[in-house]
């Protein structure tokens with residue numbers, strides 16, 4: 157067989173049935189092999205769309221997402237997606253075509269050093285240098301993408317290697333290896349938990365990535381310790397857990413932000429003390445001892461010295477920490493904070509209050525749904541006001557905060573989980589960044605539901621200009637947006653525009669009940685801001701609060 161055929165064989169060996177990509181000269185042999193293959197290819201309308209769809213596929217299933225592009229501009233168009241996957245630890249394998257080996261270094265047509273370019277935004281990158289190593293490198297790529305802390309891997313394959321002849325040999329897929337549990341550290345952690353007066357779980361995306369949601373929920377049930385969540389962890393703590401204090405950080409719930417400042421023990425579980433969570437780092441959880449649980453040694457002591465740290469696979473580790481402390485006063489305080497700072501939806505106006513719409517949408521969606529969002533105010537409203545039953549159902553570009561993520565991610569979700577209601581909540585700025593993927597929805601008849609919150613502004617930047625730049629609104633006005641309903645219809649996607657509170661119910665009904673894709677264009681007031689807000693450089697209990 158050819159090298160190109162071998163690539164597809166290896167993909168199949170790793171259980172890959174769907175890939176996202178865009179063809180071009182240097183990857184034509186692989187596209188030719190694809191013609192007769194059982195692997196289903198989704199032609200996106202931009203390589204960035206392919207990368208985000210692969211991420212959506214991976215995030216909503218826990219499997220590896222695969223994307224493909226040609227050399228040069230095809231590969232550089234993947235780069236933002238790879239960086240996004242790196243920041244959020246998402247297992248993605250990107251395959252790029254490269255010019256003939258003999259032409260590398262000659263400035264050949266569409267020759268670019270993708271290996272060099274990708275090194276800082278992938279877990280590992282490979283340039284295949286001979287046919288003999290092709291299969292091994294591809295297997296390694298899957299192994300690296302999924303093992304330990306997951307992440308993206310790039311495999312760059314010169315065209316001569318794609319067309320050369322090679323034998324295919326079956327390859328044993330490696331069993332997952334776990335680090336041995338550190339019994340001393342576990343004993344110390346148990347002591348700290350057992351003697352704490354005000355312990356708090358600070359839960360990050362690592363729990364979902366380790367597929368340890370059930371173990372985490374069992375641990376919460378056993379310990380009854382209050383919990384706060386990062387953006388990536390939303391959906392890990394059950395909504396009805398009495399001490400679920402919700403999202404922590406810059407736009408977090410006040411209950412979560414106060415609790416973290418008051419706790420005496422913070423059990424950081426698969427989180428990384430990101431600046432959007434901690435605010436001013438020195439002032440974060442000032443009275444707390446720290447237990448740091450992670451699979452990646454690079455995270456331990458990186459930003460906050462841990463009193464006890466444990467490197468482990470969470471599926472094995474979490475059951476070992478089931479200690480029940482006597483903390484009834486603290487539990488009562490957490491429950492009181494939760495009540496005191498519950499979100500309010502009694503907005504008085506006749507126009508549409510986006511948090512209320514999203515909260516209602518969340519209640520109406522069928523059980524099997526996933527919400528992908530873009531970046532900005534609408535992203536924070538999704539995190540605050542929609543409820544999730546698993547982090548696999550909430551896809552948000554957290555670490556990189558990449559506008560344009562939502563629509564292609566929702567496509568990846570829909571391909572991976574055809575029976576799921578895949579929703580994207582986007583802003584008018586973000587939506588235009590990968591709007592061409594409406595073509596992918598049309599081509600594959602994907603029933604993606606689009607909620608477009610249109611404030612005719614780059615809202616989040618405008619909010620900062622208002623609060624921190626003396627209302628000097630530099631380049632954030634989008635009042636010349638296209639007519640989004642007409643735009644959707646050009647792709648055969650039915651659409652409805654609403655701008656009054658009394659149109660919300662009907663809008664949501666039409667969105668959910670449509671058999672195919674649907675775009676709900678929601679016109680909202682450009683003055684609406686996201687609250688609360690921890691201003692840059694401030695402590696988490698210095699939150700600004702707006703008014704309804």
Ligand SMILES: Cc1ncc(C[n+]2csc(CCOP(=O)(O)OP(=O)(O)O)c2C)c(N)n1
Pocket residue numbers: 530531532533534535557558559560582583584585586587609611613614615616617
């Ligand atoms: C690719 C990219 N470019 C720029 C930014 C900076 N940025 C963050 S939020 C934002 C505004 C987003 O506007 P919109 O999508 O309309 O959402 P809104 O905040 O209005 O809800 C911008 C420009 C970014 N995060 N990503």
